[in-house]
Amino acid sequence: MFKKLPGDEAQHLVSTTPDTAVVFRPAVVQTPAIVTLVIFAWRLLAGAVRLLWRHPIAAAVVAVPGVIWTLYGWQWSAALVTLALVGLTAWALADRSSFLRRIGWRLLAWWRLVWIYRRHWQPVMIISGLGRHVRGRDYLPHLAKVSCTSWADLVTVKMLTGQSVTDWADRIDHLAHGFGATSCRVTVARPGRLLLAFPRRDPLATPLPALPIPGVPSVGPVEIGKREDGTPWRLKVHGTHLLVAGATGAGKGSIIWSVIRGLLPAVRAGLVQVWALDPKLMELSFGRALFDRYAADPAACAELLEAAVKVMQERAGRFAGVQRDHIPMVEDPFVLVVVDEVAFLTAYQSDKGLKLRISAALATLTTQGRAVGVGVLAALQDPRKDVLSIRNLFPDKIALRLDESEQVDMVLGDGARDRGALADLISPNPTLGAGIAYARLETSPEPTRARAGYVCDADIRAMVAAFAADTLPLPQTGEGA
Numbered sequence: 001m002f003k004k005l006p007g008d009e010a011q012h013l014v015s016t017t018p019d020t021a022v023v024f025r026p027a028v029v030q031t032p033a034i035v036t037l038v039i040f041a042w043r044l045l046a047g048a049v050r051l052l053w054r055h056p057i058a059a060a061v062v063a064v065p066g067v068i069w070t071l072y073g074w075q076w077s078a079a080l081v082t083l084a085l086v087g088l089t090a091w092a093l094a095d096r097s098s099f100l101r102r103i104g105w106r107l108l109a110w111w112r113l114v115w116i117y118r119r120h121w122q123p124v125m126i127i128s129g130l131g132r133h134v135r136g137r138d139y140l141p142h143l144a145k146v147s148c149t150s151w152a153d154l155v156t157v158k159m160l161t162g163q164s165v166t167d168w169a170d171r172i173d174h175l176a177h178g179f180g181a182t183s184c185r186v187t188v189a190r191p192g193r194l195l196l197a198f199p200r201r202d203p204l205a206t207p208l209p210a211l212p213i214p215g216v217p218s219v220g221p222v223e224i225g226k227r228e229d230g231t232p233w234r235l236k237v238h239g240t241h242l243l244v245a246g247a248t249g250a251g252k253g254s255i256i257w258s259v260i261r262g263l264l265p266a267v268r269a270g271l272v273q274v275w276a277l278d279p280k281l282m283e284l285s286f287g288r289a290l291f292d293r294y295a296a297d298p299a300a301c302a303e304l305l306e307a308a309v310k311v312m313q314e315r316a317g318r319f320a321g322v323q324r325d326h327i328p329m330v331e332d333p334f335v336l337v338v339v340d341e342v343a344f345l346t347a348y349q350s351d352k353g354l355k356l357r358i359s360a361a362l363a364t365l366t367t368q369g370r371a372v373g374v375g376v377l378a379a380l381q382d383p384r385k386d387v388l389s390i391r392n393l394f395p396d397k398i399a400l401r402l403d404e405s406e407q408v409d410m411v412l413g414d415g416a417r418d419r420g421a422l423a424d425l426i427s428p429n430p431t432l433g434a435g436i437a438y439a440r441l442e443t444s445p446e447p448t449r450a451r452a453g454y455v456c457d458a459d460i461r462a463m464v465a466a467f468a469a470d471t472l473p474l475p476q477t478g479e480g481a
């Protein structure tokens with residue numbers, strides 16, 4: 001790829017005669033003017049065709065009024081432009097989302113392509129080390145396409161041959177600052193092509209109230225909040241185990257309570273049982289009436305976990321050779337074991353016997369429970385291996401605000417932070433950051449950013465009251481509503 005250029009050899013020539021410099025006089029070949037003109041004309045034509053091909057609408061916007069002006073006079077051209085502007089304004093007012101989808105985001109994407117990405121592409125690539133400047137020639141990754149959504153610019157890039165995703169993931173900081181964004185996320189579009197997401201604003205900056213309790217009992221993915229792209233954040237709980245990690249005040253409670261809230265009709269219908277372990281005696285004691293089993297002191301927690309293991313083993317024995325997946329039924333409900341601050345029961349437990357029993361039961365549940373309808377949803381503050389040695393047994397992981405950047409990969413798996421899961425940079429201000437999380441699921445290794453609805457104390461009280469009175473689903477209530 002990096003060929004030697006003419007003249008390179010001359011640099012290394014030395015004179016053998018003292019005080020005499022080697023004079024290199026290149027042969028000058030006169031190019032006929034007509035050849036130069038033809039080359040320029042050809043480049044101009046190719047550029048115009050390329051422009052028309054790539055930006056037909058933008059070209060038409062300029063060309064049509066120009067042609068009408070030339071043929072019929074400026075008045076007709078001005079009338080056409082005014083008519084078009086009035087039509088577009090009416091469209092934007094009448095149906096904003098279709099206008100944005102068809103015109104607005106495309107125009108913005110074109111503008112940002114020209115003004116931000118193409119303009120800064122060469123310096124950002126060279127300085128970040130993603131492009132190479134070799135002997136006067138630039139070798140740059142190809143900026144293939146820019147599209148805009150309501151919150152981010154999506155830039156498709158063709159990598160240089162031989163580059164890897166890690167080369168880009170290691171430079172997300174350079175890319176974000178280089179293109180004036182707060183962050184950058186890297187995903188693989190297809191072999192050799194990457195999709196870089198540069199957020200323009202944070203769609204999750206305002207807290208979300210608790211979501212309405214579903215109208216029908218369902219054990220399927222539970223809607224617990226909103227994802228960055230505006231779609232509902234649905235969390236699979238049946239058929240997996242979930243680990244939720246976050247510093248104190250990061251909003252672990254909002255994820256736990258949103259899940260319980262979403263499952264409440266199924267709990268009422270007998271399809272789900274929630275077994276709660278609340279060693280901190282704070283988070284879950286509030287909604288005790290909603291749980292089939294509840295334990296707070298370590299000995300009771302060990303017993304509860306062992307009881308879950310028994311359910312699991314009894315089902316495994318019954319299902320063997322008959323069925324491979326669990327279907328929630330009243331006779332065999334889905335058992336969700338919710339553990340708040342699991343480290344209290346494992347790492348910080350002083351009674352070694354209890355600690356061993358609890359760790360063994362948790363490891364058994366997380367390795368064998370999901371096929372027979374026993375799931376674990378565990379929350380913890382400190383994700384280090386010595387605090388929770390079985391963290392890799394949870395297929396789905398959620399990282400709320402974390403204290404240190406190294407913790408992100410501990411929770412979400414290797415390379416998650418490089419791909420843009422900046423959980424350590426989530427704001428510690430509860431209004432701006434609590435409940436915001438990066439989720440990495442077994443089924444989609446790319447971390448997605450989302451915010452859970454905030455289930456406040458009044459919401460929990462209302463859930464308990466409605467559950468007891470059997471008046472589910474609830475209208476939205478409480479401060480969070």
Ligand SMILES: Nc1ncnc2c1ncn2[C@@H]1O[C@H](COP(=O)(O)OP(=O)(O)OP(=O)(O)O)[C@@H](O)[C@H]1O
Pocket residue numbers: 207208246247248249250251252253254283381430431434435436451452453454455
């Ligand atoms: N989803 C959310 N949206 C907005 N604010 C939230 C959300 N979740 C929590 N908060 C705010 O953050 C505060 C702390 O939340 P929470 O107690 O759930 O955090 P935590 O991670 O469980 O903390 P700890 O580990 O100390 O118990 C809450 O009192 C509330 O004000």
